[in-house]
Amino acid sequence: MSEQKNWRYAFFLGCVIPNRYPMIERSIRDVFEELGAELLDMPGASCCPAPGVFRGFHIPTWFVIAARNIAIAEDLGVSPITGCNGCYGTLRDAWWDLEHDKEEKKQVNKLLAKVSKEYTGKFEPKHIMQALYLDMGKEYVRGFIKHKFKDLKVAVHYGCHIVKPSDKRPWNGEYENPTFLDEIVELTGATSIDYKEKFMCCGAGGAVRTAVKEVAADFTREKLVNMREAGADIIINCCPFCHLQLDLGQVEVNNFYKDIIGEPFHIPVIYITQLLGVAMGMDPSRLGLVKNHDLKGVSPFISIQPFLDIIKEQLI
Amino acid sequence: MSDNIEKYIKRKVFKSSSSRIAQKFVDVGLEKLRACINCGTCTASCPSGRRTAFRTRSALRRALSGDESVLSDIDIWLCSTCYYCYERCPRDIPVTDMIIKLRNIAVEEGYILDNHFTLASDIFYKTGHGVPANGENNKKWRDLRESYGLPALPPTVHSYPEAVKECQFLMDEVGFRALLDNARELKDKRMLAEEKKEKEGK
Numbered sequence: 131m132s133e134q135k136n137w138r139y140a141f142f143l144g145c146v147i148p149n150r151y152p153m154i155e156r157s158i159r160d161v162f163e164e165l166g167a168e169l170l171d172m173p174g175a176s177c178c179p180a181p182g183v184f185r186g187f188h189i190p191t192w193f194v195i196a197a198r199n200i201a202i203a204e205d206l207g208v209s210p211i212t213g214c215n216g217c218y219g220t221l222r223d224a225w226w227d228l229e230h231d232k233e234e235k236k237q238v239n240k241l242l243a244k245v246s247k248e249y250t251g252k253f254e255p256k257h258i259m260q261a262l263y264l265d266m267g268k269e270y271v272r273g274f275i276k277h278k279f280k281d282l283k284v285a286v287h288y289g290c291h292i293v294k295p296s297d298k299r300p301w302n303g304e305y306e307n308p309t310f311l312d313e314i315v316e317l318t319g320a321t322s323i324d325y326k327e328k329f330m331c332c333g334a335g336g337a338v339r340t341a342v343k344e345v346a347a348d349f350t351r352e353k354l355v356n357m358r359e360a361g362a363d364i365i366i367n368c369c370p371f372c373h374l375q376l377d378l379g380q381v382e383v384n385n386f387y388k389d390i391i392g393e394p395f396h397i398p399v400i401y402i403t404q405l406l407g408v409a410m411g412m413d414p415s416r417l418g419l420v421k422n423h424d425l426k427g428v429s430p431f432i433s434i435q436p437f438l439d440i441i442k443e444q445l446i
Numbered sequence: 447m448s449d450n451i452e453k454y455i456k457r458k459v460f461k462s463s464s465s466r467i468a469q470k471f472v473d474v475g476l477e478k479l480r481a482c483i484n485c486g487t488c489t490a491s492c493p494s495g496r497r498t499a500f501r502t503r504s505a506l507r508r509a510l511s512g513d514e515s516v517l518s519d520i521d522i523w524l525c526s527t528c529y530y531c532y533e534r535c536p537r538d539i540p541v542t543d544m545i546i547k548l549r550n551i552a553v554e555e556g557y558i559l560d561n562h563f564t565l566a567s568d569i570f571y572k573t574g575h576g577v578p579a580n581g582e583n584n585k586k587w588r589d590l591r592e593s594y595g596l597p598a599l600p601p602t603v604h605s606y607p608e609a610v611k612e613c614q615f616l617m618d619e620v621g622f623r624a625l626l627d628n629a630r631e632l633k634d635k636r637m638l639a640e641e642k643k644e645k646e647g648k
Contacts, residue, residue: 143601145576148600149577149584149600150577150579152587152596153594155596156595171601174603174605175601176602176609176613177574177576182546183562183565183566184576186546186549186553187549187562188621189546189547190622191617191620191622194619194620195613195616198616241619241620242616244619294530294532295529295532295533330528331526333493333526334526335526335527336528337549338494338523338524338525340559340565341523341524341561342524345497345524348497418594421593425586425589425593428590429590
């Protein structure tokens, strides 16, 4: 944990957070402000580009667009920070690979020079979990907790790229059984429950959702069955694409696999800073937890009302 | 000689249909797979293989042997890049990265799914976002942003048209546009040839 209290990061939004789940953007911005961390906007940042799909199409394109995004943060003099595992995978892996491949770095900078940009690699790309758990530290965050849940069972979903590939991640090589997200969840008084295949992929990533939605949804079905069996009240995650897959995907599972799942699923999907912010005593409207019901066909697709009821019962 | 043995001797043995493709596999570094001992840990760790026909070890083995058909199989697009195979490989082969490289060759050869082509060409290349919020059809998402007190469009490429141009320029320079156009052309040609073959067959 750092003694420094003036954390500054360049907020890399990516695509799914700002354009499909803006309540996540709302909650990250406000929780970080509350914690005394400054998030700078990254003007003109693009898609990271996504590590399974666009990197799967053309690795050189992936490198140069990722380096351009990192260069925007470098101009601000700070690390880029993201709330998305996919963006984290791209920014972090591209940064890591470019730091270990001088030839590729030269190629990338040759291209970037044509648009008057330069990638140096001096700032490590971070995930918001890394800021909360490693930069600020659990004890610092604990100091902001005002209310604690008395009985809230949380199925924690890590996602993949936040921990893997582990040689390019800051978690000391731990990927089979990480605990950082559970620890932050339990600061709020909630219980992180064990469930089968807890660390399994949600199914959305790697171009799978775009390729065959039913396959992606089948991963999700397995996860949901296991979460329900363990008695989860809500799902907590730290990635908007997992978030989408567990939320919108829940509707798809209820549809595609209705014959084999028994009761349809309706487990609220909540992002980590939304949960944390509630325990920090922040107004739910600052956490994107108050939905405008006039808007149709938008996220969240699974009602979060059960979670709001629990907040009312246990925190107020 | 028994029938079975005769069949065995006369069976079609797959030979690399194109040494050009085999060379591509080597050039991108797939020869790293020679360290593979065929233990199958990658296949066994794969959450996709539990529900699809995708078999990690087998797909990579086929690539190494120069079997071009691995490129046209949808299987290589069903890897969710969860990286368990990469982590658990006892021979330290960066398995997931090998699959990504395989995909790169597939696209180069015109094997790209329609959904993926649209995503790359009509969405990512045009807007700079993989999931955009601009345009007529996405008004509800801009309204959603505003309902949470955020500006209708984020401070990304969406708010900086010159940044979209900059991304497109870089994608042109690095060969992405040409790659996609070539993939489209190859794909269309292949489809035409197949249709022709089907007609002639009838």
